[in-house]
Amino acid sequence: MQYQIDTIPVWEALEYQGSCLLCTLHAKTEAGEIERALGSSVMEPGIRVRTNVLGICAAHQRMMFQNGNRLGHALLMDTHAEEVLKKLEKLKARSWHGRDADGKQLAGKLRALSSRCIVCETINTHMKRYVHTLLYLWKTDPKFKKQFCGSNGVCIPHAADLIEASQKHLNARQRVEFTELCLDLLYNHLAEDEKDLNWFTQKFDYKNKSKSWENSKNAIERTVNRLRGYCLGNVPYEKPKK
Ligand SMILES: [Zn+2]
Ligand SMILES: [Zn+2]
Structure with a gap:
């Protein structure tokens, strides 16, 4: 088995x-990774070396701050920054005149210095495991299957991830089902x-001023989170305080 099933x-x-x-799993993992990046991993040489090389994206810098x-x-x-300075020194030392005066190539190298993120990459590894585990539970545990069928389902980006992964983890009949x-849950x-x-x-x-809001007060959050994955409203693993 490729993944350890938890x-x-x-x-x-x-x-x-x-x-x-x-x-929910993404948000929980992300919060844990931010905590870890700022806590114990500052002192772990292996993770420090990887962080020095990869860096951290803008969204995760904001969360860390x-x-x-x-x-x-x-x-x-x-x-x-010290690591980036070393790489910039090498870029500066290269001759960008003549044939090397290739702005496109230099732009590519600069983008490579600022496009990766250790937090994103760690979360992606965890998410691949969770997607695999969800599909494993769906095909092996009738109780899980029943509860998943009656659940709120998933957002569009995660439906895409699941359906893509099902090509590998489910047989033809299971994939169709x-x-x-997924599409029914998403649509409904x-x-x-x-x-x-x-x-x-x-x-x-x-004209509707005196009518009830019904279930519409958090409809923006719910709709956007369904369309694009969680980005608005209450943290999706903490029940809102009453
Ligand atoms: Zn990131
Ligand atoms: Zn989602």
């Missing part, structure tokens, strides 16, 4: 009943979100 986090994410269980651990953040970025289920839930969102817009009409 079914507990996937079960927990399903039972949480968020709008997409893979978004919001975390408030300025010293951990500064230590990581100091040694990463799983694909139909997005249709419901859209209906609520439409009512949300109508509520701004003075």
Whole structure:
């Protein structure tokens, strides 16, 4: 077996009943990786070396900054910047005159210095494992299958990941069943979100002022998160405080 199967986090994410269980797992993993990057891994030489080489993307820099651990953040970025300076020195030392005056090539090299992220890459590895585990549970555990069928399903990007991975992990009959289920869940839930969102817009009409908001107050968040994966509203692994 390629992956070690740990079914507990996937079960927990399903039972949480968020709008997409893979978004729940992604958000949880991301928070853990940010914490780890700023905490223990600052002192782990192996991870430090990889961080120095890969760097960290803008979105994860923002999360690290919001975390408030300025010293951990500064230590990581100091040694990463040193590594980048070495690479820039080499680029500066090259002759960019004559045949080498290739702005496109230089632009490519500069982009390579700023396009990777150790947090993104670690999360992607975990997410591949979770996708595999979800498909494994779906085909081997009738209880999971039943609960997944009755769940909120997944967002569009994660439906794509699951359907793509099902080509490898499910047989032909299972693939047809799983694909139909994913599309049905996606369609039905997005249709419901859209209906609520439409009512949300109508509520701004003075004629509807006295009518109930019904289930439309978080319709923007639900619709956007369904279309693009979790990015708005409550953290999808913490129940909102009442
Ligand atoms: Zn998702
Ligand atoms: Zn990142």
